[in-house]
Amino acid sequence: MTKILRSHGFEVYGIGCKVGAVAKTEFGIDVDCQKIGNNSCNPILQAKLLNAEGTDLNIVMGLCVGHDSMFYKYSDALVTTLVTKDRVTGHNAVAPLHLANGYYAKLKEE
Secondary structure (H helix, E strand, C coil): CCHHHHHCCCCCCCCCCCCCCEEEHHHHCCCCHHHHEECCCCCCHHHHHHHHHHCCCCECCCCCCHHHHHHHHHHHCCEEECCCCCCCCCCEEEEEEEEEEECHHHHCCC
């Protein structure tokens, strides 16, 4: 992605998901949740670091739902999401909607 953007004249700054990471247990999250990772990312710090670079547009790729909302809130630049993180559907978050009248029809039952 970076190479594509740079080849079209964009100046690219990358911020990794675990920048400013905090151990999940420090938030009171059960140690069993560490099976999918020990640390929680810090979307507010990520946004602030990009703000310090003076970015004009931030592209989100793979932030967790909720973390993306915090990133949007604290980003001074416009934000667009290219990839939504979704472990259940392999980052194809719209798949359950396409299956709403089939496999996931049970979700509409009271």
